[in-house]
Amino acid sequence: MGVIETPLDKHFGIDLSAISSTLHAQRVNQKIKIVFLPNPNNPTGRLLDTEQLIEFLDDWAHKPDLLIVLDEAYHEYVRHQAYRSGIELRKKYPQLIVSRTFSKAYGLAGLRVGYFVAPSFVVGLMNRVRRPFNINILAQVAAQAALEDQDFVTQSAIMTWSGLDRIAKELAEYGLQCLPSQGNFVMINAGKPIAELNEFFLRRGVIIRPVDNYGFLTWFRLTIGLPEQMSLVMKLLKQWIEEAGQ
Ligand SMILES: Cc1ncc(COP(=O)(O)O)c(C=O)c1O
DSSP states (O other), rough: OOOOOOOOOSSSSHOOOOOHHHHHHHHTTTTOOEEEEEETTTOOOOOOHHHHHHHHHHHHHTTTEEEEEEEOTTGGGGGOOTOOOOOHHHTTTTOEEEEEEESSTTTOOOGGEEEEEOOOHHHHHHHHHSSSSSHHOOOOOOOOHHHHOOHHHHHHHHHHHHHHHHHHHHHHHHEEEEEOOOSSSSEEEEESSSSHHHHHHHHHHHOOOOGGGTTTTTTTEEEEHHHHHHHHHHHHHHHHHHHTTT
Protein backbone atom coordinates (compact mmCIF):
# COMPACT_ATOMS: atom_id res chain seq x y z
CA MET A 1 0.00 0.00 0.00
CA GLY A 2 1.44 3.39 -0.98
CA VAL A 3 0.62 6.97 -0.10
CA ILE A 4 0.34 9.79 -2.63
CA GLU A 5 1.03 13.27 -1.24
CA THR A 6 -0.18 16.41 -3.02
CA PRO A 7 1.39 19.88 -2.61
CA LEU A 8 -0.23 22.67 -0.57
CA ASP A 9 -1.53 25.78 -2.32
CA LYS A 10 0.38 29.07 -2.08
CA HIS A 11 -1.45 30.04 1.13
CA PHE A 12 -0.32 26.81 2.84
CA GLY A 13 -3.86 25.39 2.49
CA ILE A 14 -4.74 21.90 1.31
CA ASP A 15 -5.25 22.12 -2.44
CA LEU A 16 -8.42 20.16 -3.13
CA SER A 17 -8.11 20.75 -6.88
CA ALA A 18 -4.67 19.06 -6.82
CA ILE A 19 -6.23 16.11 -4.97
CA SER A 20 -9.07 15.99 -7.52
CA SER A 21 -6.61 15.98 -10.44
CA THR A 22 -4.64 13.17 -8.80
CA LEU A 23 -7.84 11.22 -8.25
CA HIS A 24 -8.90 11.72 -11.89
CA ALA A 25 -5.48 10.60 -13.11
CA GLN A 26 -5.30 7.54 -10.86
CA ARG A 27 -8.92 6.46 -10.85
CA VAL A 28 -8.47 4.89 -14.26
CA ASN A 29 -6.74 1.99 -12.55
CA GLN A 30 -8.78 2.39 -9.33
CA LYS A 31 -5.65 2.64 -7.23
CA ILE A 32 -6.78 5.26 -4.73
CA LYS A 33 -9.03 3.83 -2.03
CA ILE A 34 -8.94 6.49 0.74
CA VAL A 35 -8.45 10.26 0.81
CA PHE A 36 -7.40 11.79 4.15
CA LEU A 37 -8.31 15.44 4.68
CA PRO A 38 -7.15 16.97 7.98
CA ASN A 39 -9.41 19.91 8.84
CA PRO A 40 -7.83 21.98 10.37
CA ASN A 41 -4.49 20.80 9.08
CA ASN A 42 -1.43 20.10 11.21
CA PRO A 43 1.16 21.76 11.22
CA THR A 44 -0.24 24.71 9.22
CA GLY A 45 -3.45 25.24 11.22
CA ARG A 46 -5.28 26.10 7.98
CA LEU A 47 -8.91 25.15 7.35
CA LEU A 48 -10.29 23.70 4.15
CA ASP A 49 -12.35 26.22 2.23
CA THR A 50 -15.94 25.09 2.91
CA GLU A 51 -17.25 25.81 -0.60
CA GLN A 52 -14.37 23.93 -2.18
CA LEU A 53 -14.85 21.07 0.26
CA ILE A 54 -18.52 20.75 -0.65
CA GLU A 55 -17.65 20.80 -4.35
CA PHE A 56 -15.04 18.10 -3.71
CA LEU A 57 -17.53 15.98 -1.76
CA ASP A 58 -20.14 16.40 -4.51
CA ASP A 59 -17.59 14.97 -6.96
CA TRP A 60 -16.05 12.22 -4.86
CA ALA A 61 -18.09 11.31 -1.75
CA HIS A 62 -20.63 9.15 -3.57
CA LYS A 63 -18.25 6.66 -5.22
CA PRO A 64 -18.84 3.08 -4.06
CA ASP A 65 -15.13 2.24 -3.81
CA LEU A 66 -13.58 5.44 -2.44
CA LEU A 67 -13.53 6.52 1.21
CA ILE A 68 -13.07 10.14 2.27
CA VAL A 69 -11.82 10.70 5.83
CA LEU A 70 -12.11 14.11 7.46
CA ASP A 71 -9.58 14.18 10.30
CA GLU A 72 -10.96 16.67 12.83
CA ALA A 73 -8.40 16.31 15.63
CA TYR A 74 -8.55 20.09 16.25
CA HIS A 75 -12.31 20.55 15.72
CA GLU A 76 -12.92 22.06 19.17
CA TYR A 77 -10.55 24.99 18.51
CA VAL A 78 -12.10 26.13 15.21
CA ARG A 79 -13.63 29.61 15.39
CA HIS A 80 -13.95 30.39 11.68
CA GLN A 81 -17.57 31.26 10.82
CA ALA A 82 -17.60 29.32 7.52
CA TYR A 83 -16.44 26.04 9.10
CA ARG A 84 -18.81 23.07 8.71
CA SER A 85 -18.03 20.00 10.76
CA GLY A 86 -17.88 16.62 9.06
CA ILE A 87 -20.53 15.26 11.42
CA GLU A 88 -22.94 17.87 10.00
CA LEU A 89 -21.77 17.17 6.42
CA ARG A 90 -22.46 13.46 6.87
CA LYS A 91 -26.20 14.22 6.64
CA LYS A 92 -25.64 14.98 2.96
CA TYR A 93 -22.62 12.69 2.42
CA PRO A 94 -23.30 9.58 4.51
CA GLN A 95 -20.23 7.80 3.14
CA LEU A 96 -17.96 10.35 4.80
CA ILE A 97 -15.77 9.20 7.71
CA VAL A 98 -15.03 11.71 10.48
CA SER A 99 -12.33 11.11 13.09
CA ARG A 100 -11.84 12.99 16.35
CA THR A 101 -9.52 12.64 19.33
CA PHE A 102 -9.55 13.22 23.08
CA SER A 103 -5.83 14.10 22.90
CA LYS A 104 -6.23 17.81 22.24
CA ALA A 105 -9.00 19.99 23.71
CA TYR A 106 -10.05 17.22 26.12
CA GLY A 107 -6.50 16.91 27.48
CA LEU A 108 -6.43 13.09 27.53
CA ALA A 109 -3.51 12.37 25.16
CA GLY A 110 -1.97 9.87 27.60
CA LEU A 111 -5.07 7.66 27.48
CA ARG A 112 -4.84 7.12 23.67
CA VAL A 113 -8.54 7.46 22.98
CA GLY A 114 -10.48 8.86 20.05
CA TYR A 115 -13.44 7.98 17.88
CA PHE A 116 -14.72 8.02 14.36
CA VAL A 117 -18.18 8.29 12.81
CA ALA A 118 -18.62 6.24 9.65
CA PRO A 119 -21.09 4.17 7.63
CA SER A 120 -21.84 0.85 9.31
CA PHE A 121 -19.95 -1.23 6.70
CA VAL A 122 -16.76 0.72 7.58
CA VAL A 123 -17.36 0.23 11.32
CA GLY A 124 -17.80 -3.50 10.65
CA LEU A 125 -14.51 -3.67 8.73
CA MET A 126 -12.66 -1.68 11.44
CA ASN A 127 -13.98 -4.05 14.08
CA ARG A 128 -12.43 -6.93 12.15
CA VAL A 129 -8.98 -5.36 11.81
CA ARG A 130 -8.58 -3.38 15.04
CA ARG A 131 -6.54 -4.89 17.84
CA PRO A 132 -8.55 -6.53 20.63
CA PHE A 133 -9.00 -4.22 23.68
CA ASN A 134 -7.51 -1.31 21.70
CA ILE A 135 -9.18 1.19 24.02
CA ASN A 136 -9.13 0.18 27.66
CA ILE A 137 -12.04 0.62 30.05
CA LEU A 138 -10.39 3.41 32.04
CA ALA A 139 -9.90 5.41 28.82
CA GLN A 140 -13.54 4.83 27.84
CA VAL A 141 -14.83 5.96 31.24
CA ALA A 142 -12.58 9.04 31.15
CA ALA A 143 -13.64 9.91 27.59
CA GLN A 144 -17.32 9.64 28.53
CA ALA A 145 -16.82 11.87 31.58
CA ALA A 146 -14.79 14.33 29.46
CA LEU A 147 -17.60 14.55 26.89
CA GLU A 148 -19.95 15.56 29.70
CA ASP A 149 -17.57 18.31 30.83
CA GLN A 150 -18.02 20.70 27.93
CA ASP A 151 -17.18 23.67 30.20
CA PHE A 152 -13.61 22.39 30.30
CA VAL A 153 -13.50 22.18 26.48
CA THR A 154 -14.84 25.73 26.17
CA GLN A 155 -12.30 27.04 28.68
CA SER A 156 -9.53 25.18 26.86
CA ALA A 157 -10.58 26.74 23.52
CA ILE A 158 -10.89 30.24 25.01
CA MET A 159 -7.43 30.02 26.58
CA THR A 160 -6.00 28.79 23.27
CA TRP A 161 -7.66 31.59 21.27
CA SER A 162 -6.31 34.25 23.59
CA GLY A 163 -2.84 32.64 23.34
CA LEU A 164 -3.05 32.55 19.53
CA ASP A 165 -4.13 36.20 19.32
CA ARG A 166 -1.41 37.29 21.70
CA ILE A 167 1.33 35.37 19.87
CA ALA A 168 0.21 36.71 16.46
CA LYS A 169 0.30 40.27 17.80
CA GLU A 170 3.72 39.89 19.44
CA LEU A 171 5.22 38.13 16.42
CA ALA A 172 4.09 41.02 14.22
CA GLU A 173 5.89 43.38 16.61
CA TYR A 174 9.04 41.22 16.28
CA GLY A 175 8.67 41.25 12.48
CA LEU A 176 8.15 37.47 12.26
CA GLN A 177 5.58 35.87 9.95
CA CYS A 178 3.05 33.32 11.25
CA LEU A 179 0.09 31.55 9.66
CA PRO A 180 -3.44 32.25 10.89
CA SER A 181 -4.34 29.09 12.78
CA GLN A 182 -7.58 27.27 13.61
CA GLY A 183 -5.74 24.71 15.75
CA ASN A 184 -4.06 24.89 19.17
CA PHE A 185 -0.68 25.71 17.61
CA VAL A 186 0.81 28.23 15.24
CA MET A 187 3.39 27.88 12.48
CA ILE A 188 6.06 30.56 12.66
CA ASN A 189 8.77 31.57 10.18
CA ALA A 190 12.01 32.21 12.11
CA GLY A 191 13.65 33.41 8.89
CA LYS A 192 16.73 31.19 9.34
CA PRO A 193 17.39 27.42 9.14
CA ILE A 194 15.57 26.18 12.21
CA ALA A 195 18.19 23.94 13.90
CA GLU A 196 19.86 26.82 15.73
CA LEU A 197 16.63 28.19 17.25
CA ASN A 198 15.50 24.67 18.13
CA GLU A 199 18.75 24.10 20.04
CA PHE A 200 18.43 27.51 21.74
CA PHE A 201 14.93 26.62 23.02
CA LEU A 202 15.87 23.05 24.02
CA ARG A 203 18.77 24.31 26.16
CA ARG A 204 16.26 26.48 28.02
CA GLY A 205 13.73 23.69 28.54
CA VAL A 206 11.28 24.60 25.78
CA ILE A 207 10.31 22.07 23.12
CA ILE A 208 9.20 23.54 19.80
CA ARG A 209 8.48 21.50 16.69
CA PRO A 210 10.70 22.20 13.68
CA VAL A 211 8.76 21.45 10.49
CA ASP A 212 11.74 21.24 8.12
CA ASN A 213 10.76 17.61 7.47
CA TYR A 214 7.74 19.03 5.55
CA GLY A 215 10.07 21.23 3.49
CA PHE A 216 9.53 24.39 5.58
CA LEU A 217 13.20 24.89 6.37
CA THR A 218 12.95 28.08 8.46
CA TRP A 219 9.61 27.40 10.17
CA PHE A 220 8.55 25.83 13.45
CA ARG A 221 5.26 24.94 15.09
CA LEU A 222 4.51 26.30 18.54
CA THR A 223 1.75 24.75 20.64
CA ILE A 224 -0.27 27.19 22.71
CA GLY A 225 0.08 26.54 26.43
CA LEU A 226 -0.64 28.41 29.64
CA PRO A 227 -0.18 32.22 29.59
CA GLU A 228 3.00 32.00 31.70
CA GLN A 229 4.46 29.39 29.32
CA MET A 230 3.71 31.68 26.38
CA SER A 231 5.40 34.56 28.19
CA LEU A 232 8.54 32.46 28.62
CA VAL A 233 8.57 31.41 24.95
CA MET A 234 8.11 34.97 23.72
CA LYS A 235 10.77 36.27 26.10
CA LEU A 236 13.23 33.67 24.82
CA LEU A 237 12.32 34.35 21.19
CA LYS A 238 12.94 38.04 21.71
CA GLN A 239 16.29 37.26 23.34
CA TRP A 240 17.25 35.01 20.39
CA ILE A 241 16.31 37.69 17.87
CA GLU A 242 18.37 40.28 19.74
CA GLU A 243 21.37 37.94 20.17
CA ALA A 244 21.22 36.83 16.56
CA GLY A 245 20.96 40.48 15.48
CA GLN A 246 17.94 39.68 13.27
C1 LIG B 1 -4.20 16.14 12.31
C2 LIG B 1 -4.07 15.12 13.41
N1 LIG B 1 -4.85 14.05 13.38
C3 LIG B 1 -4.79 13.11 14.34
C4 LIG B 1 -3.92 13.23 15.39
C5 LIG B 1 -3.91 12.09 16.35
O1 LIG B 1 -3.95 12.36 17.67
P1 LIG B 1 -3.99 11.14 18.70
O2 LIG B 1 -3.27 9.97 18.09
O3 LIG B 1 -3.28 11.65 19.90
O4 LIG B 1 -5.43 10.85 18.93
C6 LIG B 1 -3.07 14.32 15.47
C7 LIG B 1 -2.11 14.46 16.57
O5 LIG B 1 -1.15 15.19 16.55
C8 LIG B 1 -3.15 15.30 14.45
O6 LIG B 1 -2.36 16.39 14.47
